Amino acid sequence: MSEQQVINFAVLANTKIKEQIYRDRARDFEIIHPNIKVRLIRLHSKNYPDLLAELLAIRDEVDVINWFASNRLKTLVDNGFVVDINDYWQENYLDFQFKHASKEQVLFNNKVYGIPLTSYIWGFYYKISLFKRLGIKPPKTWPEFIHLLDTLEQNQIAPIALGTKYPWQIAGWFDYLMLRLHGADKYKQLVKGELAYTSDEVVLVFNYWKNLLNKKYFFAQHRFFDGDELMPLIYREVVGINLIGSFSLSSLPIKNQTDIGFFPFPTITDKNENSVLAPMSVIALTNNGAKKSHLIPFLQFFNTNETQVFINERLSTFSPKQSARIDGRPIIKKTAEIFEAAHYHSQYFDLEFEFEMAEYAKKAFSDFINHQDVDKISTLIEQKRRAHYSIKDK
Known part of the structure; x- marks a missing residue:
């Protein structure tokens, strides 16, 4: 078979199950296009610099x-690794298939560089039967949220689940407090390194966080758990609520998942800030692929409702494309509706901030859970920001 009839498809797959999902779909494409062979390349490094290095080492393949x-x-765009698909996007009327908040995540310098494929949102998961027994409802405002935490504590249940064995989950708290208190524009400034961590805005975030810590709402044994290990504790009523993504549902048997509910991070100010943490994956075309005419049918195949449904149902995620959502599970349906209504989709701290800054800050957040010193954490991360972005004192 000639090279012109081969598609080299690199896939983010940190598990064999995820790899098999994409492999099965690639095989379906081959059935429709018997003259084209799809060669799947699994990218599975857990550390982002290693993952990027793994990819760039095979960029010509x-x-x-x-x-x-x-x-x-954008890193791949800046490296000249992927090309824009503006023409494809316009010719197929994708502006009518994806909300602007989704398009923003693949738009750089007014050019589109990817087709949104999977997404999920971070929010609070809880046990429905527990809430019913205690007579509490999912909160919408901050006072209602505090009342919920107090109620759980009064019933000898650790209010907030948390795992800091590896400090990735904890960043969701910083993200949502920053978004709810100050909105997407201030959050974007921080992502770009344009806002000081000693600013009034960020200090306020740490003070809100400290108030929760002072009241001992967080699971005391957090340092012994990873974020992925907490959902069974929700089901066993050891802890009350867990701020995490829908991927965490996989740690529960399907029969137990029906008793798990979801509510978004509550509002804090009267601005009713409507942003969500919604990590998204995409399909993008490389410089190599742009030279091959048979790549367009492949892009088209992965933008069909059938393919988007196939992948998302199996990953417990949802398609950013509204017409490709038929997952009957109430919890997936609800998270997708919240995603659709949001004005801004953050990709989560790990994926928004430059890697070096993200790694340093996550460790600082984890330490903050223990020392609760607002001046200490804001000063330390500000020093890192100034060094990282080569900001000199005035």
């Missing part, structure tokens, strides 16, 4: 890539 959206996709 990749035609299409499944990758992160937003700043991580």
Whole structure:
């Protein structure tokens, strides 16, 4: 078979199950196009610099890539690795298929560089039967949220689940407090390194966080758990609520998942700030792939409702494309509706901030859970910001 009839498809797959999902779909494409062979390349490094190095080492072998959206996709754009698909986007009327908030995550310098494929949102998961027994409802405002935490504590249940064995989950708290208190524009300034961590805005975030810590709402044994290990504790009523993504549902048997509910991070100010943490993956075309005419049918195949449904149902995620959502599970349906209504989709701290800053800050957040010193954490991360972005004192 000639090279012109091969598609080299690199896929983010940190598990064999995820790899098999994409492999099965690639096989379906081959059935429809018997003269084209799809060669799947699994990208599975857990550390982002290693993952990026793994990809760039084989850049000449990749035609299409499944990758992160937003700043991580921009890295590939800046490296000249992927090309824009503006013509494809316009000719297929994708502006009518994806909300603007989703398009923003693949748009750089007014050019589109990827097709949104999967997404999920971070929010609070809880046990429905527990809430019913205690007579409490999912909160919408901050006072209602505090009342919920107090009620759980009064019933000898650790209010907030948390795992800091590896400090990735904890960043969701910083993200949502920053978004709810100050909105997407201030959050974007911080992502770009344009806002000081000693500013009034960021200090306020840490003070809100400290108030929760002072009241001992967080699970005391957090340092012994990873974020992925907490959902069974929700089901066993050891802890009350867990701020995490829908991927965490996989740690529960399907029969137990029906008793798990979801509510978004509550509002804090009267601005009713409507942003969500919604990590997204995309399909992007590389420079190599742009030279091959048979890549367009492949992009088209991964933009069909059938393919988007196939992948998302199996990953417990949802398609950013509204017409490709038929997952009957109430919890997936609800998270998708919240995603659709949001004005801004953050990709989560890990994927928004430059890697070095993100790694340093996550460790600082984890330390903050223990020392609760607002001046200490804001000063330390500000020093890192100034060094990282080569900001000199005035």
